[in-house]
Amino acid sequence: MPRAGAPDPDLAALRAEVRGFLRRQIDAGAFRPGIDTWLRGWDPEFSRALAERGWVGMTIPVEYGGPGRTFVERFVVTEELLAAGAPVAAHWIADRQAAPSLLRYGTEEQKRWFLPEIARGEICWAIGMSEPETGSDLASVRTSAEQVEDGWILNGTKLWTSGAQHADAFFVLARSSPLDPGDRHGGLSQFIVLMNSPGIRIRPIISMSGEHHFNEVLLDEVFVPDELVLGTVGDGWAQVASELGFERSGPERFLSTFGLLAAAAERVDDGTLPADGRIGAAAGRAFALHHMSRAVSEALERGEDAEVAAAVVKVLGTRAEGDIVDLFDEMCDEGAVDVEFAELIRSGVMQRPGFTLRGGTTEILRGVVARGLGLR
Template structure:
């Protein structure tokens, strides 16, 4: 029998069964108690898509005071040093409650871990304590017009200058660029035959001369995304993230953080909570309860997969393929949840209804739904990643 049969290579879509640590139970109760206090203040409104639409820097700072921002960052850089599984419990509770977490979301989810992994010591000392304190907020500068999920085709360029780089180009769908402090920008620094080579990442001050922000509004009229124009922006050498030319490898590793978390299946969870409250007021039929049960089972299944990716990240792995699978399954479920809720209880969606009422929350979720399967990579791109991973295996 060959060695490959005796010790087969683990499948790229293998998901280990993961149990949360015992400390998670107490942590979950702490977060729920905090959320009750915030509800009394009127800051937690139970809204869908709160990690995108709920920008409240004061709330982010109060979370940080409790050690719940930058939880996976080392203590020496201002973090809590608690790892990704404890962080998972906190963000799961925040998203389920529809808490306003978008101000610190990208900083905590991927900017901090990326700077920790690829940054210089000076960059870590400068950025990470501010991120963990809920005082330094990041955006993502990846997608461009005409390239979308095909990041290797980016046209933004960084040209060498005497003491740094000059950045020119436009990034699309740059969430929060009009209110955040910095962006991690992917740009071409070298021309090569391999389009995946010659890319580098930069830490760019969004208030620097030459940065121009143009709003891209959602169907609801909300200003969440932007076209971020870099018109000859000077970036010091000390703001190159990682090694020149390693941008592709760095950004694909970063996407594992972006694609696999609870936000990829819990964006519409507050709508399910609202549905259950509506059903409690009447007499739910067996058919309605069956549909709710199916949704709950699917949520539980995707949660188990997402939790396994968090455990892999905690162990220092880069589960890119598993993360792509979680996002594909999770974001499709988010859209299905909205459609199923409409079928279970055919209440007309009304964006002008009482805030927090079922018709208003339904309208909010519907207006945000086109983005669920787009942001972070379209499902078609994700399935290509999964297929290539299986072929290589």
């Protein structure tokens, strides 16, 4: 695991600036802090307000319309947004995955097309990886890409596609050449698919809470022009592995339920909740994960491969955020706590089943870690 660097006064100032902005937004009633808001908190106006301050697409270079900030500066901003339970879902995937992937693998035309819109908070992105009967085993994707004149025809189904009902574009991992049993990772390619393309249908997946975040996306003879191939044909697996480093290592992998922990600490202070060592232990885990996640951001800043470290953060982080929910669900009788705190617990319980699934199941990620450490 990379080591996090020493405290930086400039980063502290940035953190204080973001924290002050969020406090003013909450006091003004712009949003109500919640659980899992990077997935559930859809507010395009709030995303644009962040973009106006240079807090969306922060690592996008100035020449592509971005602020040209560092990965660590982005980590500080996103950590504060998540800790406050801010509604950031409208720009989250575009900021977290699309921008760095386009910077690394995109053509000059693709960068100039999409990156300025991401930095302005004007475009929503989704990710098309998982499929029915595939899940985290991305090497077994069945979506096909057949080369035709001037482009490709895509056919298949993508599942659990967060925010597809709002998205303007999404990355699709597809098999561009027949499966070779001796090289299951070969023959995969990535495509940028515009969501208004003919042949795309979106079926909502309603969660047990009654909310609509996930979708099934069906691609029926969808044409993708050659200029929207991402990276190199046949290198899709390597590109996705790199992309998942951004998805799995971020602070959303341990801060989705931080608002519940912070609210509990406030209630311990005012005597509403009893002091309990388990609350302190949960805070300690969050502090450790903060340093681990920041260390991955620093590794990405140096251009290092962070796949294994990101998998470690994801496994430990999603377990910790789920344990926070379990702790307060066990500790608190709903009738004995205030309505706001009870709602945070209820939201956490409803979201809890997905924590260890999205971004790769715990079982798959343990395999990634084991292979990375030479254990299998």
